[in-house]
Amino acid sequence: AAGQYGGNSDMTVDGMSIGHVIVGNAQIESKTDYKNFIGSYLHEMGHCMGLPDYYLYNGERDFEGLHGSGGYEMMDETNADFSSVSKLMLGWFKKEQISIYDPATSTQTFTLSNAQKENGNCVIIPCGKLENNYYSEFLIIEYTTLDGNNSRLKKDYWWENTGTGVRVLHVEGTINDNIGWKYWKYASGDNEATNNDNGKRFVRIIDDTDTDNLYHTGDVIDSAISGFKWYAEDGTQSIETGLKITVGEMTDDSCIITVSEK
DSSP states (O other), rough: EEEEEOOOOOBBBBTTTOEEOOOOOOOOOTTTTTHHHHHHHHHHHHHHTTTOOOOOOOSSSSSOOOSSTOOOOOTTSSSOOOOOOOHHHTSSSSSGGGEOOOOOOOEEEEEEEEETTOOEEEEEEEESOEEEEEEEGGEEEEESSSGGTTTHHHTTTSSSSSOEEEEEEEEEOOOOTTTTTEETTTTOOOOOHTTTTSSSSSSSSSSSSOOOOBOTTTEEESTSSSTTTEEEETOOEEEEEEEEEEEEESSSSEEEEEEEEO
């Protein structure tokens, strides 16, 4: 677990004080297998840097927050790469790695680079105005692969769907500021704000099912696919985006997508 330090915040060394403390019991399996150990501590470091859990706290059903072949994420399973959502919120992308769809231009084509490589990028479709630091509602698109930090997925989840393709994540990144204490309004565990995880959530995946929910050349992503809608006030994903995403040519390192009016 990771938690904010509750001690003397005035105690500093070289101008630095403790922000978070990680307590862990992840096991090192052998001299050559540190996978669970590293994954567990990277997940907790994600919290220390500001990310919420993506898995669900409601015990009435499974705890997995993002299902299917496109649902692997360090803040969900602990042993996959960070998604474009995490990298965006952590400030890891350079300016040129972020493309934003402009609704004034009805049709736009983008090239997505392999998200598991250094030049991986993303495309954002905002819901109305995009707030500073992306603390608002938007769709984010990336080309995820089984390279890099995802290279063990096929082996570790041999009984599940894994693969390479385009994934679309729905983000509600609104921040609450409680007299200087800032937190994600729709993070897992805030049952009142998220309607016990059934309403608005910090992150969801489009077509959130235990299937191959990655998209490939020739696929069209629109409102016919579950979750490809904006949130209504009641927390349901029921407001039409009026858009569609068409997946074009795919190679090992890139994929072409076109965002247009439906």
